[in-house]
Amino acid sequence: MAAPFLEVENLCKHFGELRAVDGASFHVGQDEMVGLIGPNGAGKTTLMRLITGILKPTSGTVRFKGEDITGQDTAKIVNKGIAPTFQVVKPFRHLPVGANVMVSCLCPRAKRRGDWVKTVELRARDALEFCGIADLALEPASVVSHGDLKRLEVARAIATEPELLLLDEPFGGLSPAETELMGKFLRRLHRGGRFGRLHSEGPAMVIVEHKLSDLMKIVDRVIVLSFGQIIVEGTPDEVVRNKEVIEAYIGKEVSSLVS
Template sequence: EGQTDDVLRLEDVTKQFGNVTAVDNLSFAVREGEILGFIGPNGAGKSTTFDCVSGTMAPTDGTIYYRGEDVTGRPQHELVKAGIARTYQTFRPLNDRTVLENVALSQVPDSLFSRSDFRADTEEQTREICERVGLGDVTSQMPDELPHAGLLRLEIGRALGTEPDLLLVDEPFAGLTTEEIERTADLFTSLRDDGMTLVVIDHNMHGLLELVDRVIVISFGEKIAAGTPAEIRNDPTVQEAYLGG
């Protein structure tokens, strides 16, 4: 029974792999219409948290609420239909499909997992998404023809194809040039301005702090700080976690 403007709320979420505790009693909320930064050193448990929220895997313990409803352990295709989309750190395009088809197929939630056929009735919307993510000129190319930044755009385009209202983006800035980072950040800001809620992971604080409205910092699976970018930048606990990591 959280505040009504929480889109997502994690309560004491834990994920264990054998005796490795990847996420450790983690609680935080994501507010409607914000860009939340989710940062922490490599291995801190960021991607595993996304895995739990997006239904890629179930948490070992704890509860996840989406718009007030307990969705803990629901399968990913149900969560996609409910409005939660994510990208993966290691891109997952359909390699035997064009850019356009990749985005089109994501508009059929089940096709994320079983490849159903291209639907012509979604083509116009698909083209709009391709243009929005900067792939408007390369819609007939195959994924392996795209540079790294193009593959990132495709990953985001495929997530947008599901018409999410909560978009989880896993380390989008890794391997991008400064210019591409700015373009990608502008895309996130424009999605937020259209009413979408975003959570963006980075293992680095710099760059991300310019973009986000609020930040959660985790280390060894636990939340160590939360606040505005200005608060986080000067937080000694955060600096220590980064120096120690």
């Protein structure tokens, strides 16, 4: 059997006494869309940050396409094909939206030989167009609304032409209509294809999200995290009916009351 695409093994991150991620192990296939859910403070964001090397894990390993990438520099990991987005949008506020994406297009992974400024600009524009914010390309990121910044975040990530996309709350702060649009567009991105000059192999995705109903519509598999540990893994239908999940979200007594 070929080496799994992304393999996380026994990953731990302790902040002093607090065990934010405590021995999480899971894997993601090359053509999967995985949802990562869990109550607040379960360690979802920390887990994402550990994979991308923004935080260094206390112990455990992360393997990407059979290669150990644990604790490597973020830029290096991104250039191997894992692109993260952030829960709190972090655009380059003084740069125009187009230039924000251009930065990603300039990374060694996305850069082509003989690229010059015009082609990079056009590729950035294609990423923006795909995310539906091409009309804002010239506006500085500081004047753009939150929903559009969320899309900018995704555009910035896909401009590095990733094989694995780690999306941290892509629907956070979006209106229901925007959420639906974003969900559809992530699904389309996952199928892969050619979007203007931007080529996508159909990246695998790990999506951290709180809007469960919207998430369940688009993902193939769900992993539930609670207090740093993975409690359940399965298809959306299985997870929704799982007792442990309901307990983790709502609490024991309440769930017994409900049943």
